[in-house]
Amino acid sequence: MxxxxxxxxxxxxxxxxxxxxxxxxxxxxxxxxxxxxxxxxxxxxxxxxxxxxxxxxxxxxxxxxxxxxxxxxxxxxxxxxxxxxxxxxxxxxxxxxxxxxxxxxxxxxxxxxxxxxxxxxxxxxxxxxxxxxxxxxxxxxxxKLGPDPLKNKFNFKYFKEKSINKKIKIKDLLMNQSFVSGLGNIYVNEILFKSKINPYFLASNLKDVDIKKIVKYTKNILLKAIKHGGSSIKDFHSFDGAKGHYQEKFYVYGKTGLQCSSKDCKALISKVVISQRATFYCPNCQK
Ligand SMILES: [Zn+2]
Missing domain, CATH: 3.20.190.10 (MutM-like, N-terminal)
Known part of the structure; x- marks a missing residue:
């Protein structure tokens, strides 16, 4: 999608x-x-x-x-x-x-x-x-849409205010379009890996430093993906039929059983299901 x-x-x-x-x-x-x-x-x-x-x-x-x-x-x-x-x-x-x-x-x-x-x-x-x-x-x-993750409105202050009482998994919060709009399963998996946050972690328990990381990597990863023409998984091609290349940069999405790409980490990427969606993470880097 x-x-x-x-x-x-x-x-x-x-x-x-x-x-x-x-x-x-x-x-x-x-x-x-x-x-x-x-x-x-x-x-x-x-x-x-x-x-x-x-x-x-x-x-x-x-x-x-x-x-x-x-x-x-x-x-x-x-x-x-x-x-x-x-x-x-x-x-x-x-x-x-x-x-x-x-x-x-x-x-x-x-x-x-x-x-x-x-x-x-x-x-x-x-x-x-x-x-x-x-x-x-x-x-x-x-x-009902939340802010666009690339806009300034999606920042630390907004994130903290909105997540402070949310006793839900961080992955579910990022997938919720009224919290932040435009993210889906692929990019949320990648953002949590880069932020070193476990997808099951409760949003209300996030430390300030974690929130800052999530905001930063959300923007970074999306901008990088746009630069690479998006991700061509299953059906996506841009307008002129060209394929995107961001899927070649994935850290965890679809990488079940492969070795984690972090330096000095020997763990294998795990796949679990959260709210019916395939969730990929490194059990060592994202404790
Ligand atoms: Zn790892």
């Missing part, structure tokens, strides 16, 4: 290709995504120009002229790709078989310069929705 870094990578690649373009036509091939696509409202994008592209947590917001925003969430396997003169730009795509790929094209945006942006989603947990740009603040999914 794409987490914050992957959505940021998609945002950046979209920005480089479609900013200021005008929509000529929208073709909806399948309305049945996580939420049913409202054909009439998505067609209102016709003749509208793209003004900016933003990210809130794992949501992508494409802002058009006339106070219209296209909200998109990639769900598990959603992706955008670009087509120019009937050719997919760059071909290092998940599928080698083009017919199989095309089956999952759900919405096609055709721009005035004939460039096409295609929303493709195998498992259809993603969605596309139209909203008024000026009313985005009231959008229910955004109201």
């Amino acid at each position: 794409p987490e914050l870094p992957e959505v940021e990578v998609v945002k950046k690649s979209l920005l480089s290709k479609i900013i200021k373009l005008k929509v000529k036509k929208v073709k909806v091939k399948n309305v049945n995504l996580r939420y049913k696509i409202d054909k009439k409202s998505i067609n209102s994008l016709k003749n509208k120009k793209i003004i900016s592209i933003k990210r809130i947590s794992k949501y992508l917001l494409i802002n058009f002229s006339n106070d219209i925003t296209l909200i998109s969430h990639l769900g598990m396997t959603g992706r955008f790709y670009i087509e120019e003169k009937k050719k997919i730009l760059k071909s290092s795509f998940y599928y080698n078989n083009l017919t199989k790929l095309r089956k999952h094209d759900h919405v096609v945006f055709i721009f005035n310069n004939r460039l096409k942006i295609i929303y493709n989603d195998i498992r259809k947990f993603g969605f596309l929705m139209i909203a008024k740009t000026s009313k985005l603040k009231n959008y229910t999914s955004f109201i």
